[in-house]
Amino acid sequence: MKNKVKLARTEVDLTQQQLAEKVGVTRQTISLIEKGSYNPTLKLCLDICYAVNKTLDEIFWVERES
DSSP: OOOOOOHHHHTOOOOOOHHHHHHTSHHHHHHHHHHTOOOOOOHHHHHHHHHOOOHHHHHHOOOOOO
């Protein structure tokens, strides 16, 4: 799943480890989310958004393919 977690994380100057600690997951989970290899729960998506001061749309919205 494509997302902008890495971009949002770096904009607020957080490492993967720091973001992971804020949202209660491992650094490896953040890495997998950023790579698009792991689909986080809605709760985790929201927690990430709160941690980086972004909306769900800004980080996780994907346009429907035709």
